[in-house]
Amino acid sequence: MHELSVCQGLLREVARVAAEHDAVAVDRIVLRVGRLSGVEPPLLLRAFEVARAGTLAESAKLEIQAGPVIVQCRQCGARAEVAVNRLVCPDCGDWRVQVVEGEELLLLKLDIEKL
Ligand SMILES: [Zn+2]
Numbered sequence: 001m002h003e004l005s006v007c008q009g010l011l012r013e014v015a016r017v018a019a020e021h022d023a024v025a026v027d028r029i030v031l032r033v034g035r036l037s038g039v040e041p042p043l044l045l046r047a048f049e050v051a052r053a054g055t056l057a058e059s060a061k062l063e064i065q066a067g068p069v070i071v072q073c074r075q076c077g078a079r080a081e082v083a084v085n086r087l088v089c090p091d092c093g094d095w096r097v098q099v100v101e102g103e104e105l106l107l108l109k110l111d112i113e114k115l
Pocket residue numbers: 073074075076077078089090091092093094
């Protein structure tokens with residue numbers, strides 16, 4: 001399952017940040033998952049339940065925020081939010097657009113516990 005390796009990467013990142021701040025536990029993880037990232041939030045949550053065992057994030061709550069999909073048109077330069085299934089410029093209708101936002105997987109916030 002793709003989400004499991006994504007989760008393990010996330011937990012490595014969480015462990016690194018937690019160590020930097022001398023954390024003894026992680027309470028909450030807020031993650032931004034772009035709609036074009038290829039990651040399914042329900043599957044990610046399930047994978048997290050498995051992957052977090054034995055880590056600092058063992059009892060952490062994982063919150064997933066779905067980000068918008070934003071494209072920039074290579075023809076007219078317009079930048080706008082579009083639907084996932086409609087990756088064209090909303091201004092001129094050209095399909096030569098670049099995805100500026102929506103493919104990301106970002107750690108937004110980490111609530112940690114210190115001694
Ligand atoms: Zn355009």
